[in-house]
Amino acid sequence: NRLADKSLLPAAGLIAGEWRAAAASGKQFNVTNPATGAVIATLPDMGAAETAEAIDAAHAAQVEWAARTGKERAGILRKLHDLMVAHADDLATIITAEMGKPWAEARGEVLYGASYVEWFGEEAKRVYGETIPGHQRDKRLMVIRQPVGVVGAITPWNFPNAMLARKMAPALAVGCAMVAKPAEQTPLSALALAVLAERAGLPLALLSVITGTDGPAIGKELCYNPKIRKITFTGSTEVGRILMRQGADQIKKMSMELGGNAPFIVFNDADLDAAVEGALIAKFRNNGQTCVCANRIYVQAGVYDAFADKLAAAVAKLQTGDGFAEGVVLGPLVDGDALAKVEAHVADACAQGASVLTGGKGLGGLFYAPTVLKGATPAMRLAREETFGPVAPLFRFDTVEEVIRLANDTEFGLASYFYARDIAQVYRVAEALEYGMVGINTGLISTEVAPFGGIKQSGQGREGSHHGIDDYLETKYLCLGGV
Numbered sequence: 497n498r499l500a501d502k503s504l505l506p507a508a509g510l511i512a513g514e515w516r517a518a519a520a521s522g523k524q525f526n527v528t529n530p531a532t533g534a535v536i537a538t539l540p541d542m543g544a545a546e547t548a549e550a551i552d553a554a555h556a557a558q559v560e561w562a563a564r565t566g567k568e569r570a571g572i573l574r575k576l577h578d579l580m581v582a583h584a585d586d587l588a589t590i591i592t593a594e595m596g597k598p599w600a601e602a603r604g605e606v607l608y609g610a611s612y613v614e615w616f617g618e619e620a621k622r623v624y625g626e627t628i629p630g631h632q633r634d635k636r637l638m639v640i641r642q643p644v645g646v647v648g649a650i651t652p653w654n655f656p657n658a659m660l661a662r663k664m665a666p667a668l669a670v671g672c673a674m675v676a677k678p679a680e681q682t683p684l685s686a687l688a689l690a691v692l693a694e695r696a697g698l699p700l701a702l703l704s705v706i707t708g709t710d711g712p713a714i715g716k717e718l719c720y721n722p723k724i725r726k727i728t729f730t731g732s733t734e735v736g737r738i739l740m741r742q743g744a745d746q747i748k749k750m751s752m753e754l755g756g757n758a759p760f761i762v763f764n765d766a767d768l769d770a771a772v773e774g775a776l777i778a779k780f781r782n783n784g785q786t787c788v789c790a791n792r793i794y795v796q797a798g799v800y801d802a803f804a805d806k807l808a809a810a811v812a813k814l815q816t817g818d819g820f821a822e823g824v825v826l827g828p829l830v831d832g833d834a835l836a837k838v839e840a841h842v843a844d845a846c847a848q849g850a851s852v853l854t855g856g857k858g859l860g861g862l863f864y865a866p867t868v869l870k871g872a873t874p875a876m877r878l879a880r881e882e883t884f885g886p887v888a889p890l891f892r893f894d895t896v897e898e899v900i901r902l903a904n905d906t907e908f909g910l911a912s913y914f915y916a917r918d919i920a921q922v923y924r925v926a927e928a929l930e931y932g933m934v935g936i937n938t939g940l941i942s943t944e945v946a947p948f949g950g951i952k953q954s955g956q957g958r959e960g961s962h963h964g965i966d967d968y969l970e971t972k973y974l975c976l977g978g979v
């Protein structure tokens with residue numbers, strides 16, 4: 497155990513303001529390190545019963561929390577931000593241990609997560625309403641904005657700290673309470689955040705963390721319990737659909753950050769070295785396991801071979817291994833299913849004529865060599881489905897019209913990227929891409945000051961920026977007569 501502060505790892509869930517080491521079911525589950533297979537924690541396997549209790553307590557506590565001033569809530573979020581930064585090393589260690597990403601990258605995730613806590617704490621003071629000139633002489637019209645109430649949050653394993661931070665920060669900032677269910681692979685980062693929230697002075701019933709393996713049961717309680725007013729989810733489109741169906745009965749509000757199938761386009765006039773550098777980040781960050789990872793790389797015919805050679809040479813240098821080892825930039829895949837999908841996508845592509853420029857094979861355990869494939873075509877699985885692993889397939893194209901059509905030919909619409917220098921073309925392509933986010937001459941777009949989110953089947957709602965606060969607010973119109 498490398499933690500300086502061991503109390504960041506409670507062997508308990510946090511329900512209704514209480515740390516609980518045992519589940520109603522009496523069951524437990526293990527959290528393992530994907531790099532080694534070692535068990536790093538054993539937690540109570542909680543379910544619908546604990547979820548319902550957490551919701552009741554959150555519902556009761558939320559009224560007083562909403563009555564506080566924005567500045568009071570901001571003060572607690574400020575302290576939480578500072579604690580996250582102060583404990584960044586330990587929080588990074590927890591991330592690397594439970595999901596495998598290299599420690600330096602994990603530390604970056606912690607600071608990224610903390611930046612949302614800082615940003616939304618600041619925004620807590622700026623939840624402005626509006627006055628509207630009356631439509632009759634004796635009328636005064638006002639618009640106020642109020643917290644939606646108790647929010648259910650379901651988060652994935654790929655950013656176990658930041659995905660929760662960027663949901664709980666806006667929720668708490670505006671006066672909501674939250675019942676959170678982290679992914680079963682990575683509950684420890686969520687628990688550590690809750691420990692720090694408690695130290696920052698957050699009334700504990702406002703934030704429950706359900707540790708459990710039965711996602712469907714916990715999800716049903718969150719969707720069908722009338723005290724939950726909103727669900728915020730980051731994960732697969734498949735599970736997002738289930739949650740939206742379940743929430744339909746009660747017209748539950750939904751924020752959904754779902755899957756992507758990001759195109760990364762390199763035009764003939766691009767700065768090729770910059771494009772290679774951007775592709776390394778957009779494709780291989782987090783070992784290809786982010787929803788904004790480039791999934792399809794389209795390269796214009798004039799630079800196709802040159803780009804392929806440069807990218808393959810750069811990728812061959814990336815070192816894969818245990819995230820705690822020196823010099824490692826790519827960790828393991830998160831589990832056996834993730835590895836199997838990567839292997840299947842590469843096998844399918846090769847069977848249909850793709851050639852391996854580098855990688856293309858497993859390295860033992862859950863490790864897979866970073867891979868560049870030449871000769872990718874739209875018929876291949878990796879053109880339609882998110883690979884979520886370290887595989888860069890290169891598609892050749894000739895014209896702008898062709899690549900726009902190919903890039904938009906997917907039900908997803910989260911992130912997209914392109915490299916070009918002609919300014920008119922930059923505008924035209926940026927406007928034509930059917931995506932919630934477009935990286936232009938950059939492979940890294942995420943920041944707390946900008947609205948992150950997708951269109952089409954990649955989701956709805958935005959996280960970050962002043963737009964991100966809207967997801968947690970209701971608009972109320974007051975009409976005052978007889979003035």
Ligand code: ADP
Pocket residue numbers: 650651652653677678679680711712713714715716730731732733735736738739
């Ligand atoms: P991933 O492919 O990233 O694991 P998932 O969408 O399967 O994405 O998981 C994201 C989160 O959704 C996890 O916390 C998981 O436990 C949870 N989850 C999975 N199935 C359901 C479900 N039916 N209802 C609610 N949550 C679910």
